[in-house]
Amino acid sequence: MKLVVAWLAVIALAVITAGSCSVSHRSGDYACTGPSDCRDGRVCVDSFCVVPGTNPMVDASSRADAPGPQPDAAVCPPQCSSCNFGAKECKIDCAVKSCVGAQIVCPQGWNCDVLCSTPNSCRSSTPGTPAVVCTGTLSCNVTCSGDYSCRGVACGTGPCNVACEGLNSCSSVRCNNACSCDVACGNLASCSNVFCTSSQCYDGLTGGCSSQQAASCDTCP
Numbered sequence: 396m397k398l399v400v401a402w403l404a405v406i407a408l409a410v411i412t413a414g415s416c417s418v419s420h421r422s423g424d425y426a427c428t429g430p431s432d433c434r435d436g437r438v439c440v441d442s443f444c445v446v447p448g449t450n451p452m453v454d455a456s457s458r459a460d461a462p463g464p465q466p467d468a469a470v471c472p473p474q475c476s477s478c479n480f481g482a483k484e485c486k487i488d489c490a491v492k493s494c495v496g497a498q499i500v501c502p503q504g505w506n507c508d509v510l511c512s513t514p515n516s517c518r519s520s521t522p523g524t525p526a527v528v529c530t531g532t533l534s535c536n537v538t539c540s541g542d543y544s545c546r547g548v549a550c551g552t553g554p555c556n557v558a559c560e561g562l563n564s565c566s567s568v569r570c571n572n573a574c575s576c577d578v579a580c581g582n583l584a585s586c587s588n589v590f591c592t593s594s595q596c597y598d599g600l601t602g603g604c605s606s607q608q609a610a611s612c613d614t615c616p
Contacts, residue, residue, distance in 0.1 A: 472502040483533065484508065489516040489541070496520065503531035511537065511544040511564075519547035525569070529555060539564040539584070550576055554615055559584035559603070570596070570604055574615035578603035 426442060427433050433444035471478035475485040476492050485505045487494070494509075494516040501507030509527055511517035517539065519526035525547040529535030534553045539545035542562040548569065550557075555573040559565035560581045567588040570576030576596065580586035580603040591597045591604035596612035598605040606613040 472505070474500060474502060478505075482506065486510070489513050494526075498524070498526055498528065500528045501532045501535060505532055506534045507532045507536070509535070509537045511539045511561075512541050513544070514542045514561075515544065516541045517545045517548070518543065519567075525549035525567075529553075530571070557603075559586050565589065568604075575606035575613040576604050577606050 427439040427444045428442065430439050433439050437444040469480050472485060474487060476488040477486045478484060483505045485502055486508045487499055487501070488510045489495075490510065490512050494511060494513070495518070498519065499509060499517060501509070507529055509517065511527075517526045517537070527537055527545065527548045529537075530549060530551040532551050532553055535550055535555045537545065537548055537555075537557045538560065539548075539558060540560040541564070544561050544564045545557070545559065545568070546566040548557055548565070548567070550568075550570050550573040552572050552574060555570060555576045557565065557568050557576075557578045558581075559568075559579060560583070562583045563585045565578070565580065565584050565586050568578050568586075569590045570578070570592045571590075573592055576592050578586070578589050578591070578598075580589075580598075580601040586602040589603055592612060595609040596604050596606065598608065604612075
């Protein structure tokens, strides 16, 4: 009889030991007896601090780390009122941000589109100092539709187009070494002191410049 009782005790101990191996033990750092034992927004569920809405049977130490901070969104160059990063296009709209009394320097390596649409916009107050600087740009388009706009435009080496539409607009435009330079002078424009890339590119009919005047006036790739 004693031998039977001893064997039963051994079997019972083996069953208990085997059953304990199947239990998922939780980290003691998250054990709790009440809500006051939990921190960081956790709640006490089944004597264990867990994040609300998660499975309390999963040990907190097994959870994947939270994703790291996302990179900042791309920001336009400060002188641009809007831009297109894919096409590297910068628009400077004087109706959106003031272009009166301030030099406009287009960002290097971008295609620049300057809209001098308000009166007296894109004008330099200092003789010999350009109001619109396109040196270093891939291309430059300047629209001078505001009255008395565009006194001082300096092109870069890329294609440069200046449309002189406003009353007495374009009192000084320099094509410099642009691979092509077109200065279109409207009926109301001043178009004084316009310097083309060469005398061959001068448009005698309008007083502007044309890249179609001669083969040497358009050397853009």
